[in-house]
Amino acid sequence: xxxxxxxxxxxxxxxxxxxxxxxxxxxxxxxxxxxxxxxxxxxxxxxxxxxxxxxxxxxxxxxxxxxxxxxxxxxxxxxxxxxxxxxxxxxxxxxxxxxxxxxxxxxxxxxxxxxxxxxxxxxxxxxxxxxxxxxxxxxxxxxxxxxxxxxxxxxxxxxxxxxxxxxxxxxxxxxxxxxxxxxxxxxxxxxxxxxxxxxxxxxxxxxxxxxxxxxxxxxxxxxxxxxxxxxxxxxxxxxxxxxxxxxxxxxxxxxxxxxxxxxxxxxxxxxxxxxxxxxxxxxxxxxxxxxxxxxxxxxxxxxxxxxxxxxxxxxxxxxxxxxxxxxxxxxxxx
Amino acid sequence: xxxxxxxxxxxxxxxxxxxxxxxxxxxxxxxxxxxxxxxxxxxxxxxxxxxxxxxxxxxxxxxxxxxxxxxxxxxxxxxxxxxxxxxxxxxxxxxxxxxxxxxxxxxxxxxxxxxxxxxxxxxxxxxxxxxxxxxxxxxxxxxxxxxxxxxxxxxxxxxxxxxxxxxxxxxxxxxxxxxxxxxxxxxxxxxxxxxxxxxxxxxxxxxxxxxxxxxxxxxxxxxxxxxxxxxxxxxxxxxxxxxxxxxx
Numbered sequence: 001x002x003x004x005x006x007x008x009x010x011x012x013x014x015x016x017x018x019x020x021x022x023x024x025x026x027x028x029x030x031x032x033x034x035x036x037x038x039x040x041x042x043x044x045x046x047x048x049x050x051x052x053x054x055x056x057x058x059x060x061x062x063x064x065x066x067x068x069x070x071x072x073x074x075x076x077x078x079x080x081x082x083x084x085x086x087x088x089x090x091x092x093x094x095x096x097x098x099x100x101x102x103x104x105x106x107x108x109x110x111x112x113x114x115x116x117x118x119x120x121x122x123x124x125x126x127x128x129x130x131x132x133x134x135x136x137x138x139x140x141x142x143x144x145x146x147x148x149x150x151x152x153x154x155x156x157x158x159x160x161x162x163x164x165x166x167x168x169x170x171x172x173x174x175x176x177x178x179x180x181x182x183x184x185x186x187x188x189x190x191x192x193x194x195x196x197x198x199x200x201x202x203x204x205x206x207x208x209x210x211x212x213x214x215x216x217x218x219x220x221x222x223x224x225x226x227x228x229x230x231x232x233x234x235x236x237x238x239x240x241x242x243x244x245x246x247x248x249x250x251x252x253x254x255x256x257x258x259x260x261x262x263x264x265x266x267x268x269x270x271x272x273x274x275x276x277x278x279x280x281x282x283x284x285x286x287x288x289x290x291x292x293x294x295x296x297x298x299x300x301x302x303x304x305x306x307x308x309x310x311x312x313x314x315x316x317x318x319x320x321x322x323x324x325x326x327x328x329x330x331x332x333x334x
Numbered sequence: 335x336x337x338x339x340x341x342x343x344x345x346x347x348x349x350x351x352x353x354x355x356x357x358x359x360x361x362x363x364x365x366x367x368x369x370x371x372x373x374x375x376x377x378x379x380x381x382x383x384x385x386x387x388x389x390x391x392x393x394x395x396x397x398x399x400x401x402x403x404x405x406x407x408x409x410x411x412x413x414x415x416x417x418x419x420x421x422x423x424x425x426x427x428x429x430x431x432x433x434x435x436x437x438x439x440x441x442x443x444x445x446x447x448x449x450x451x452x453x454x455x456x457x458x459x460x461x462x463x464x465x466x467x468x469x470x471x472x473x474x475x476x477x478x479x480x481x482x483x484x485x486x487x488x489x490x491x492x493x494x495x496x497x498x499x500x501x502x503x504x505x506x507x508x509x510x511x512x513x514x515x516x517x518x519x520x521x522x523x524x525x526x527x528x529x530x531x532x533x534x535x536x537x538x539x540x541x542x543x544x545x546x547x548x549x550x551x552x553x554x555x556x557x558x559x560x561x562x563x564x565x566x567x568x569x570x571x572x573x574x575x576x577x578x579x580x581x582x
Binding site for chain 2: 002332
């Protein structure tokens, strides 16, 4: 008798439906476990790590935020190669406000988040009509252009950058603020993308003409998605400025554009959680490989290629599938 | 020429084709009639081997698992696991559902892409033949394929599958989305094609009325299962078919 492998859901619908979920600890844990895990991890990790790895964790949170920002954009049909634009915008906004107006970081960071978002959105508004690779090219070019503008006009500190900015009161606040922002962005935007609003954004990605046909102004929605995404990126930049107490041209560096994309590829796109998971894997990996010197990039690249070839769906989707479904062999009935 | 034995196709846990068997003899026009979601396109994809590629893609993405059981014999040799490109080289060509063409290329370029493996003389010969079968395409030679009408795209799509000089031509819902006039034109074109070049044709279709008169034998498929088979005339006279497909 021939056999085939059958996939069976673990009954997430029944488990998550009304009263059934409250029937036993096991059911409740099944539902809340995956959500509690990142919360607990983010609360405990800073306490158990030493100062060096705490810095790494901070950078994980920053890249996680950038990866979320990239994933939101990608889900709404805008593939960007310029996360550095959002990051740098936020960084320069908060840096300038701190340096020229002497505002406290707790005011500059939120303000820079919104200002960075608005400025980046306005900069990209004319190219919202572009799709795919054309939009990506524009986003790649703009940060590079801004670097040259700052260099040539010597505004905002020119090549020297602005140093001696106010730092946050303690490194614990830096760390927990970044992790809290990461979790808030993760859960908040996951919720948003599951709502009807998110459905429209995903619809634009799937087939923009059909969305237009439904009477929806896709450019207005795209602009909103762009603002959300760039605000997330700008927040990361603003926070980083106050951590380093410095803002300069490196904030527009290519690293901030490329690493988030790599994180989404490894973690799995379209879920936001995959983006964060990817950042949690890639950033520490890149730190751990630092000892290898020049060979670091080779190992790093090989790791990336391995994941793209072997697990194109991304780690997060793989884990989700295994968590929600099990497989068994059944006989093929005739 | 083609023999399908006990074909079972699963899309994950859903059974798309259930124990389907059929034979196609050389020089025949055979029809597979079925309503929506009967498994017609799955059958065509399995015969042309595209399902192997689909299965690999889905598996790598972690998507639906596609399982195929049963045997497909072509000219006496088993081709169940043969790659789609090799099947084309052995003479099985599929004109896919919804006439996918290369929208950015002109009609002539489309034909050239489809006939890439042929020599220049052969391309000229077969494309002239395609224009003879579908005269409507002739004046559209240099138009962009994406701007052709549905029927013209359908003709182009069939023309493209002719470019590989098939021995067995698979037509997946050739009448989909065409007006009754256009359907008649296309059907008579298919008839002429078969009469002139003596190739074997397998058509799947949900419009039984235009198709049944031209087929030598037909199979009726429902929910992936074979429910009826017989010659075209037998099927036309069958009261169930009359009720279900002719609305009499």
